[in-house]
Amino acid sequence: MVLTDTHTHLYLNDFDEDREEIMQNALEKGVERILLPNIDRTTLLQLKSMTALFSENCFPMMGLHPTSVKEDYESELALVERELKTKNYYGVGEIGIDLYRDKTFEEEQKDAFRRQLRLAKKYQLAVSIHTREAFDMTLQMVKEELNNDLNGVFHCFTGTLEDAKKIMDTGFKMGIGGIVTFKNSGLAAVVSRLPLESIVLETDAPFLTPVPFRGKRNQSAYLFYVAQKVAEVKNIPVEEVAEVTSNTAGILFFNKKKV
Numbered sequence: 001m002v003l004t005d006t007h008t009h010l011y012l013n014d015f016d017e018d019r020e021e022i023m024q025n026a027l028e029k030g031v032e033r034i035l036l037p038n039i040d041r042t043t044l045l046q047l048k049s050m051t052a053l054f055s056e057n058c059f060p061m062m063g064l065h066p067t068s069v070k071e072d073y074e075s076e077l078a079l080v081e082r083e084l085k086t087k088n089y090y091g092v093g094e095i096g097i098d099l100y101r102d103k104t105f106e107e108e109q110k111d112a113f114r115r116q117l118r119l120a121k122k123y124q125l126a127v128s129i130h131t132r133e134a135f136d137m138t139l140q141m142v143k144e145e146l147n148n149d150l151n152g153v154f155h156c157f158t159g160t161l162e163d164a165k166k167i168m169d170t171g172f173k174m175g176i177g178g179i180v181t182f183k184n185s186g187l188a189a190v191v192s193r194l195p196l197e198s199i200v201l202e203t204d205a206p207f208l209t210p211v212p213f214r215g216k217r218n219q220s221a222y223l224f225y226v227a228q229k230v231a232e233v234k235n236i237p238v239e240e241v242a243e244v245t246s247n248t249a250g251i252l253f254f255n256k257k258k259v
């Protein structure tokens with residue numbers, strides 16, 4: 001069984017003490033492919049050194065996170081494109097719009113998002129989208145930029161069935177993580193009604209730890225519990241969840257049909 005963690009931040013300082021062990025744990029649970037989205041210029045060096053060290057299993061994405069869009073975002077975007085030109089990346093992320101705590105840079109966030117969607121098309125890469133308190137706006141911009149070269153994932157999907165249908169209409173996938181295991185989230189009921197082909201799995205480690213480890217630091221090995229929950233609510237074997245979601249992730253980020 002091969003699982004693909006399509007969104008995780010194992011390069012962050014949270015894992016400096018035990019990164020080897022974290023990788024070993026992931027491999028033992030079948031999590032063999034790990035996609036690492038960037039945040040901003042301050043995380044790039046860590047991202048690069050981790051993917052160099054674990055190049056068999058870890059694959060970098062390049063992008064500017066919406067909460068890192070500030071006055072200097074032009075130079076950040078220039079860095080994003082400089083990196084993408086090297087062709088060392090497997091996706092553009094994470095990008096999007098986040099108006100949860102701070103709307104100061106709303107216009108800049110929109111501009112950065114649109115321009116990174118265009119970079120994804122230019123370099124033929126899938127995107128990993130972060131959206132918070134801005135779903136309609138984010139979806140609208142995806143629709144405006146949509147063509148055959150644009151595809152990707154609404155990472156950390158927690159929406160309704162109606163939201164899911166709107167995403168599926170664009171051909172994008174939904175990233176399902178630890179929240180599906182939370183009793184009160186309502187997400188399990190939504191996921192039970194989604195086609196298995198419309199989702200991919202993610203941990204977003206070190207955040208959003210699934211049950212039974214909720215409250216502790218998250219890690220990619222725990223993707224297994226996300227897969228198990230999806231299998232349970234859909235009443236299918238966990239192996240099938242692993243195969244179909246890894247296949248979808250493969251088509252998106254690795255451009256090949258089988259893992």
Ligand SMILES: [Zn+2]
Binds near residue numbers: 008009094
């Ligand atoms: Zn993230």
